[in-house]
Amino acid sequence: MKQQSTTSLDTLFIKTYGCQMNEYDSSRMADLMKEAYGLRLVAKPEDADVILMNTCSIREKAEDKVYSELGRYRKIKDKRPDLIIGVGGCVGQQEGKRIQQRAPYVDAVFGPQTYHKLPEMIATIRRDRVRVSETDMPEIEKFDHLPTPKSNGFSGFVTIMEGCDKFCTFCVVPYTRGAEISRPVSDILHECQQLLDEGVIEISLLGQNVNGYRGEGEDGDEWDFTMLLYAVGKLEGLKRLRFSTSHPMEMTDELVVAFADIPVLMPYLHLPVQSGSDAMLKAMHRGHVRDDYFPMIDDLRKHCPDISLSSDFIVGFPGETDEDFEQTLDLVRRVDYDFAYCFKYSPRPGTPASKSDDNVAEDVKDVRLQQLLELTREQTRHHMQQQIGKTVQVLVERESRTDGDMQGRSSDYRIVHFEGQTRQIGQIMPVRITQAYGQSLRGELILA
Numbered sequence: 001m002k003q004q005s006t007t008s009l010d011t012l013f014i015k016t017y018g019c020q021m022n023e024y025d026s027s028r029m030a031d032l033m034k035e036a037y038g039l040r041l042v043a044k045p046e047d048a049d050v051i052l053m054n055t056c057s058i059r060e061k062a063e064d065k066v067y068s069e070l071g072r073y074r075k076i077k078d079k080r081p082d083l084i085i086g087v088g089g090c091v092g093q094q095e096g097k098r099i100q101q102r103a104p105y106v107d108a109v110f111g112p113q114t115y116h117k118l119p120e121m122i123a124t125i126r127r128d129r130v131r132v133s134e135t136d137m138p139e140i141e142k143f144d145h146l147p148t149p150k151s152n153g154f155s156g157f158v159t160i161m162e163g164c165d166k167f168c169t170f171c172v173v174p175y176t177r178g179a180e181i182s183r184p185v186s187d188i189l190h191e192c193q194q195l196l197d198e199g200v201i202e203i204s205l206l207g208q209n210v211n212g213y214r215g216e217g218e219d220g221d222e223w224d225f226t227m228l229l230y231a232v233g234k235l236e237g238l239k240r241l242r243f244s245t246s247h248p249m250e251m252t253d254e255l256v257v258a259f260a261d262i263p264v265l266m267p268y269l270h271l272p273v274q275s276g277s278d279a280m281l282k283a284m285h286r287g288h289v290r291d292d293y294f295p296m297i298d299d300l301r302k303h304c305p306d307i308s309l310s311s312d313f314i315v316g317f318p319g320e321t322d323e324d325f326e327q328t329l330d331l332v333r334r335v336d337y338d339f340a341y342c343f344k345y346s347p348r349p350g351t352p353a354s355k356s357d358d359n360v361a362e363d364v365k366d367v368r369l370q371q372l373l374e375l376t377r378e379q380t381r382h383h384m385q386q387q388i389g390k391t392v393q394v395l396v397e398r399e400s401r402t403d404g405d406m407q408g409r410s411s412d413y414r415i416v417h418f419e420g421q422t423r424q425i426g427q428i429m430p431v432r433i434t435q436a437y438g439q440s441l442r443g444e445l446i447l448a
């Protein structure tokens with residue numbers, strides 16, 4: 001085994017893949033490593049004393065990326081044997097020690113529920129010069145072991161629940177993130193307040209099924225998601241409230257009404273349906289039929305006419321026929337989405353669906369994906385066109401990479417570019433939309 005020295009650690013590089021929950025976890029890891037070792041984040045792995053990968057295993061491609069990226073880090077470690085490399089997140093959880101068998105230069109492997117132990121793991125690596133792995137799912141809440149969150153300015157994430165108990169037959173999340181646990185309301189409000197105190201004006205509540213939230217309320221009773229939303233929505237200084245992801249099975253009338261009722265709740269809902277075929281929905285174990293979905297959409301649009309809607313779709317699930325796929329296209333035509341995220345089915349180790357024959361031919365999957373993309377992109381384009389002439393409120397996020405203009409998001413989550421100034425970053429500005437592109441908008445700032 002290579003020798004680890006006990007020279008000082010100064011810098012940290014984190015590479016994040018996957019969902020917003022991973023983004024959240026990565027920022028908590030950075031907080032933790034800053035508190036424990038005074039590490040500061042750097043932009044390039046070459047400059048880091050510690051490299052952490054926060055990985056995703058939702059589809060095969062996501063997992064492949066981990067090993068190719070690790071190859072790059074290996075070269076850095078060949079030159080600097082003191083470099084500490086850790087692999088966390090969902091691949092860490094799923095693969096455990098197998099990662100270190102395949103890539104022996106990886107010092108630490110951990111999962112989404114064990115990253116609060118990072119400082120301890122790093123200490124062990126440095127002291128005993130060993131490799132470590134921590135992938136047990138502990139009973140205790142990792143949140144109790146994390147320092148106060150630091151925001152990156154105007155927008156913050158708060159994880160309100162962990163894990164998933166839905167066990168959709170294609171999905172690894174219940175295995176990588178464990179059972180569904182909701183954090184107590186008071187913890188969530190406290191964390192939101194800390195972000196607001198630091199100047200954050202937009203908060204996104206995160207979880208795999210946020211609308212399945214059932215946590216201990218401030219009165220000791222169990223609160224559902226809508227109750228939590230009303231409580232967060234009342235916090236002083238909060239200007240924008242968002243949440244993701246929601247499950248159709250957990251939609252309630254109260255949640256629909258909340259969109260009309262909570263002024264800071266932004267009019268955008270991601271409500272993944274995956275397929276429009278009843279046979280596929282059943283095989284996927286989604287817990288509802290297609291006809292349950294349409295009334296939800298109608299109700300949302302009735303209570304909140306400006307709401308923008310999106311969904312995830314999987315094409316080529318085992319057994320999907322042309323007719324099943326046609327049902328998906330039909331659902332998409334009926335709903336008319338603002339945005340859609342479409343994926344080819346990818347068998348994941350350990351999931352029930354992976355035991356069925358992955359029997360939709362790759363070229364058929366490709367054709368279906370293409371057809372669905374064409375349809376959903378056309379819908380997005382059309383919704384974007386309809387924005388022309390409107391004045392929208394844009395939370396300015398950053399300078400655009402493509403044209404040097406400013407870029408931000410409207411309340412209904414559309415990307416808007418306009419000519420502005422960097423000092424507007426973090427502010428909400430009125431912009432009149434003048435042009436629409438396939439996936440974004442351009443407008444002119446309305447000056448008071």
Ligand code: SAH
Nearest residue numbers: 170171208245272312313343344345346348
């Ligand atoms: N909790 C969310 C989704 C989490 S995963 C929900 O239930 O809607 C994000 C998306 O990845 C899923 O909505 C699904 O469309 C896609 N996905 C998950 N597992 C997949 C797999 N094995 N193959 C292809 N796409 C998958």
Ligand code: SF4
Nearest residue numbers: 164166167168171173
């Ligand atoms: Fe995966 Fe289904 Fe849970 Fe979403 S609800 S995380 S798709 S198991």
Ligand code: F3S
Nearest residue numbers: 018019056057058090
């Ligand atoms: Fe990926 Fe894990 Fe999120 S598998 S999508 S990082 S929960």
